[in-house]
Amino acid sequence: MSTPKDAVCSEAASDPWGVWMARAQRGDKQAYHTLLQAVEPYLRAIARRMLGHEDVDDAVQEILLVVHGIRHTYQPGRPFKPWLSTIATRRCVDLLRRRQREGARMGEAVDAETFADAGPEPADVVARVQREVRIRRAVDGLSPGQRDAVHLLHLQELSPREAEHQGRQSAGALKVASHxxxxxxxxxxQGEQDDAT
Structure with missing residues (x-):
């Protein structure tokens, strides 16, 4: 008959990352440091597979920041690797989307420079930048719960159930906060637009 100590040893052998995360959640800084060092090569492999060799360091850092921010959502006893893999994959998808958006913006900027006179920036580029600044200001003015909901549901494009696991609010609360x-x-x-006219 196995003892509780045997069960802990067996669990540590089968999922050491999960054991280290559970210890880190209880305040063990050394376990957390060991975990972060252990998962880095795994995260690099995911980032390299999804992003190529470009942006791997940035991707790993961003994934580790997300893990740090939502480490409280990991449920001890559940497999750690799928939890981590989901976070890493989503973050890499976000980085790919950002890369595509930036590529599209660069293409638009090059087109604008190519076809514009040597004068000031085209009005549509200036208007787009002003609109982005207004949106950022408006988002900064939201409550923390509303900002989280916008970030998870609209920017990361997670479902309410997925967002619930990454955030600090239930799926229902996220929907209400988002609305x-x-x-x-x-x-x-609308108020800024009215002021401008």
């Missing part, structure tokens, strides 16, 4: 955030953003952006 209120969008209303507040509409009001704020």
């Amino acid at each position: 209120r955030a969008l209303k507040a953003l509409r009001r704020a952006l």
Whole structure:
């Protein structure tokens, strides 16, 4: 008959990362440091597979920041690697989307420079930048819960159930916060537009 100590040894052998994370959640800084060092090569492999050799260091750092921010959501006793893999994959997808958006913006900027006179920036580029600044200001004015909901549901494009596991709110609370955030953003952006006219 196995003792509780045998069960702990068996669990540590089968999922050491999960054991280290559980210890880290209880405040063991050494276990957390060991975990972060152990998972880095795994995260590099995921980032390299999804992003190529470009942006691997940035991707690993961003994944580790996300893990640090949501480490409380890991449930001890559950397999750690799938939890980590999901976070890493989503972050890499976000980075790919950002890369595509930046590539599209660069293409637009090159097109604008190619076809524009040697004068000031085209009005549509200036208008786009001003709009982005207004949106950022409006998002910064939201409550923390509403900002989280916008970030998880709209920027990361997670479902409410997925967002619930990464955030600090239930799926229902996230939906309500998102709805209120969008209303507040509409009001704020409409108010700025009215002031500008």
